[in-house]
Structures are given as structure tokens and as C-alpha cells.
Amino acid sequence: MRVEPVSKDMANTIKVDLKEIKEQDKLVVLAENSTASYFIYRGKKMGLEYEILKEFAEHLGVQLEIKMVHNLDNIVDLLNNGEGDMIACNYTVTKERARSINFTNPYMRSSQVVVQRKPKDWRERNRKQAWKEDVITDPLGLIGKKVHVWKNSSYYDRLVNLQNELGDTIYIEAVEGDVLPEQLIEQVADGLIDYTVTDQNVAQINSRFYPNIDIDLNISVKQQIAFGMRKSSKVLLHEFNRWLKDFMKTSTFSYIKHKYLDISQFSSKAQHEFSSLGGGKISKYDKLFKEIAADYNWDWRLLAALVYQESKFKTGQKSWAGAYGLMQFMPGVGPSYGVYPNSSPETQIRGGMKKLYKNYGDWHMITDSIQRIKFTLATYNAGLAHIQDAQRLATKYGKNPNVWDDNVEIIALNLNNPKYYKDELVRSGYLRGSETYNYVREIFTRFNEYESAFEKTVPNS
Structure with a gap:
């Protein structure tokens, strides 16, 4: 739905400033669903801008409410219509935008970069210099190329200016x-x-998810990234800027930036994952896997395959998102299964198996045992609500809602597409479906490998 724009005068008549926010006990932020701004990971609210604003809300003594905006073309009108108090979408400060809203002081400066694919064999070429000649390393290389960007973004404006500077054509594909x-x-x-x-x-954040992208080509000076506010929210703006000046000097702010921008993704799956696991064992936890899985009539090799996927059998493993331990529990979930970061390996595995079996019970209506297990694994990874969304859409699009393979998994894969996650049948919004899709497939591939290499033994055998 298109939001009707408001006039400058009308925007100034919306009197929701710091006083009203404190009276309502709520700061409402309009945010995009992205890693840089705001997202939900296994039920936990996260995002670089979200964590900054959470600290500000705590400073004010109010609750923080996030409203996800799926069409950024509407975000300024939503703000000026009074739908929110602030904009958080990795917003670049521009003169054009400043005519409609006020910007806070910047919390970051960032240049614009070209995102492109590395050559298919980049991993095989040992040195970066060996494949760099196959990607664009100079803005001149963009001449005659098709570049897709959001039409109302500073990226679009920069490309228009760049092609004028180059005196030639860049084919700019304007995206809604x-x-x-x-x-x-x-x-x-x-x-x-x-x-x-x-x-x-x-780009830096997303290079952790997509190691095959190159982000080294810089095409702009460093620009200011800030939050947006209504012109009429003068007291809120003053208070935020005063708070931000001090907050940016703290170790908390440094850690938030480090957490999202600097922590590298974990090493990719080893090519020969059995090479260091001699003696006919998958891991040093095999005995626990066998004992605990037997209590639930579960195949211990499947449990082992899941634990490897989650933590590579490392008890101290902690993800950049805060998930911990062998079973990678999120902080808000682990305690309900008796699992804490310092819990013993046995407690961690027992808690994980208990959650896994609960998820298995959620799919009692699936009669095929293999399909039921795949729904269970998908639920462990993405949460029940997202998989139920995929089920409902599967029915709508003529697929079998009780079959994961080539049916519900395809819908889950597409839950990053607005056509799917904005459907009225969807209740939990955007899902990075490729993660869940690959998660289930990789665990089952590893399970099949374990089946052929290790006996389905019982405890003490």
C-alpha cells in the first residue's frame, strides 16, 4: 500500500516529541529488515542500529518498539505521518532528504562500494592477485555495465554523477x-x-554470509550515516545528539561496531571432515550422543550431524549473534532447557536433544518419518512460526505442505522475496531462507556420510 505523502506544514503539526514519548513509555522506530539495521535471529532482536537505539531507549527509560518497513520508498512519509519517531535504515545524509526530515549527528561514516562476484574458481587461485584481474578494480570498468540499485537511494545519485564524471554510460537499473x-x-x-x-x-557485514562477493571497489568519499527524525521533534533530536556524543566514547559502542563489522565468519566446512577424527569416532562426545539419543529413540549419528553443523563439536563456540555451546542456544532460549554458556557438554546435548524432540512433536501430522525429521531440523534452525508460514504458502502455490523436499523447502527458500514474505498468509515476515534450506540439506548429507561410516550402535556396545 502506498502511503500518502504529507506536506511540510502537516508534518510540523504532529506533536510527538520527547515529552510525549516518555508519557507513552515507548520510542517507535521505523526500520528496514537488514543486518545493519534490524533483524530477528532465532527469536532474538538484533542489528547494529537496533542495538544503538536499544541503549538510547534504556537511557530514556522507555520501551523500544520496532516497526519494520518493507518498502523504503514510504519510510519518510510514514515518519511524517506519525507512524514512528525515528528512521533507522542505514540512512545516508543528503541535502534532498534533509528537506523533509532532520538527521541526527552521524554515528558512522561510510563510503559506497561496488558489490560484484568473484570468479567461480577464486578459491582454487591461492592468491588474491591471481583473480583480481577478473573483477572490476577501477570505476572506468563500470562503463557499459548494468548496475541494480534502489532508485531513491544515494547509490543511484552517485552512479548518475559517476557516469557524468566518466563521460560515458553506466546502465543504471532502478529498483523499487x-x-x-x-x-x-x-x-x-x-x-x-x-x-x-x-x-x-x-557490504562488509554481508561478505560474512556471501564469501564469493568482492567489495573492494570504492566509488565515493565517506558519507555520513545517521538516524532520521521529524522536523518537529526538536527536543528528541537535541537529547539524542547529546547522548550519542557520550555514547560513542564508550566501550559498549565500540563493541557493537566490532560485533557487526569486524568479527569474521567462522571457517567453512572442512573438505575432509573425518581426517582428524581417527579411531572410528565422529567426536569425543560419541558416547553421550549414543546414550542421549537412545532415550528418545533417535539415531545418534543424526544428532551428531546436527551438532557438527551448529558448533563443529566446540563447547565454547559462540556465534556473532550470541548463540552458544554445542547446540548453539540463543541466550533467551537456552535457560528454558537448562542450558547455559558454562553448562557441561552432557547438559548441553541433553538440552538440545530435548528441544529437538519438542520440535519433532510439533510435526506429528507428518506421516513420512524422513520428511518429519526434515521439518524438525528446519524448525530447530528457523523457528516454528517461519516454517508454518512456508507451509501455508506451499498450499497456496500448489505444493504439498507435508513434504519438505522440493515443496515446503522451496517456499522457505523464497521467504526473502517480498512477493512471498509480504503475503497475507505470512505472519512472521522475512526469513533468510537460504540458510534454512542449506542447513537441512547439509545435515542430511552429513548424516548419510555418517551412516555409511559408523555403526548404529547402542550405549556401551
Whole structure:
């Protein structure tokens, strides 16, 4: 639905400032669904901008409410219509935008970079210099190329100016605001488009998810990234800027930036995962896997395959999102299964198996045992609500809602597409479906490998 724009005078008549926010005990933020701004990971609210604003809300002594905006073309009108108090979408400060809203002081400066794919054999070429000649390393290389960017973004404006500077044509494909910059990055990684432009900080975060993208080509000076507010919210703006000045000097702010921008993704799956596991064992936890899995009539090798996927059998493993331990429990979930970061391996595995069996019970209506297990694994990874969304859409699109393979998994894979996650049948919104899709497939592939290599023994055998 298109939001009707409001006039400047009308925007100034909306009197929701700091006083009203405190009276309502709620700061409402309009945010995009992205890693740089705001997202939900296994039920936990996260995102670089979200964590900054959470600290600000705590400073004010109010609750923080996030409203996800799926079409960024509407976000300024939503703000000025009074639907929210602030904008958080990795917003670049521009003169054009400043005519309609006020910007806070910047919390970051970031240049714009071209996102492109590395050559298919980049891993085989040992040195970066060996494949760099196959990607664009100079803005001149963009001449004659098709670049997809959000039409109302500073990226679009920069490309227009760049082609004027170059005196030649860059084919700029203007994308509507319901396709987010992170989705365009994913499309580059998947080979659906060849190039996009985004802020360097956004590209850096997403390079952890998509190691096959190159983000080294810089095409702008460093620009200011800030939050947006209504022109009439003068007291809120003053208070935020005063708070931000002090907050940016703290270790908390440094850690938030480090957490999202600097922590590298974990090493990819080893090619020969059995090579260090001699003596006919999958891991040093085999005895626990066998004992605990037997209590639930579960195949211990399947449990082992899941634990390897989650933590590579490392008890101290902690993800950048905060998940911990062998079973990678999120902090808000682990305690309900008796699992804490310092719990013993046995407690961690027992808690994980208990949750896994609960998820298995959620799918009692699936009669095929293999399909039921796959629904269970998908639920462990993405949460029940997202998989139920995929089920409902599967029925709508003529697929079998009780079959994961080539049916519900295909819908889950597409839950990053606005056509799917904005459907009225969907209750839990956007899902990075490729993660869940690959999660189930990789665990089952590993399970099949374990089946052929290790006996289905019982405890003490």
C-alpha cells in the first residue's frame, strides 16, 4: 500500500516529541529488515542500529518498539505521518532528504562500494592477485555495465554523477524500495544480477554470509550515516545528539561496531571432515550422543550431524549473534532447557536433544518419518512460526505442505522475496531462507556420510 505523502506544514503539526514519548513509555522506530539495521535471529532482536537505539531507549527509560518497513520508498512519509519517531535504515545524509526530515549527528561514516562476484574458481587461485584481474578494480570498468540499485537511494545519485564524471554510460537499473540493498547483494552472490552498490559497512557485514562477493571497489568519499527524525521533534533530536556524543566514547559502542563489522565468519566446512577424527569416532562426545539419543529413540549419528553443523563439536563456540555451546542456544532460549554458556557438554546435548524432540512433536501430522525429521531440523534452525508460514504458502502455490523436499523447502527458500514474505498468509515476515534450506540439506548429507561410516550402535556396545 502506498502511503500518502504529507506536506511540510502537516508534518510540523504532529506533536510527538520527547515529552510525549516518555508519557507513552515507548520510542517507535521505523526500520528496514537488514543486518545493519534490524533483524530477528532465532527469536532474538538484533542489528547494529537496533542495538544503538536499544541503549538510547534504556537511557530514556522507555520501551523500544520496532516497526519494520518493507518498502523504503514510504519510510519518510510514514515518519511524517506519525507512524514512528525515528528512521533507522542505514540512512545516508543528503541535502534532498534533509528537506523533509532532520538527521541526527552521524554515528558512522561510510563510503559506497561496488558489490560484484568473484570468479567461480577464486578459491582454487591461492592468491588474491591471481583473480583480481577478473573483477572490476577501477570505476572506468563500470562503463557499459548494468548496475541494480534502489532508485531513491544515494547509490543511484552517485552512479548518475559517476557516469557524468566518466563521460560515458553506466546502465543504471532502478529498483523499487521493496527490494532492500541486502537482497540485491544476495542476488549478486547468487548470480541473478552482476553488480549493485551499497555502503561499505553493509557490504562488509554481508561478505560474512556471501564469501564469493568482492567489495573492494570504492566509488565515493565517506558519507555520513545517521538516524532520521521529524522536523518537529526538536527536543528528541537535541537529547539524542547529546547522548550519542557520550555514547560513542564508550566501550559498549565500540563493541557493537566490532560485533557487526569486524568479527569474521567462522571457517567453512572442512573438505575432509573425518581426517582428524581417527579411531572410528565422529567426536569425543560419541558416547553421550549414543546414550542421549537412545532415550528418545533417535539415531545418534543424526544428532551428531546436527551438532557438527551448529558448533563443529566446540563447547565454547559462540556465534556473532550470541548463540552458544554445542547446540548453539540463543541466550533467551537456552535457560528454558537448562542450558547455559558454562553448562557441561552432557547438559548441553541433553538440552538440545530435548528441544529437538519438542520440535519433532510439533510435526506429528507428518506421516513420512524422513520428511518429519526434515521439518524438525528446519524448525530447530528457523523457528516454528517461519516454517508454518512456508507451509501455508506451499498450499497456496500448489505444493504439498507435508513434504519438505522440493515443496515446503522451496517456499522457505523464497521467504526473502517480498512477493512471498509480504503475503497475507505470512505472519512472521522475512526469513533468510537460504540458510534454512542449506542447513537441512547439509545435515542430511552429513548424516548419510555418517551412516555409511559408523555403526548404529547402542550405549556401551
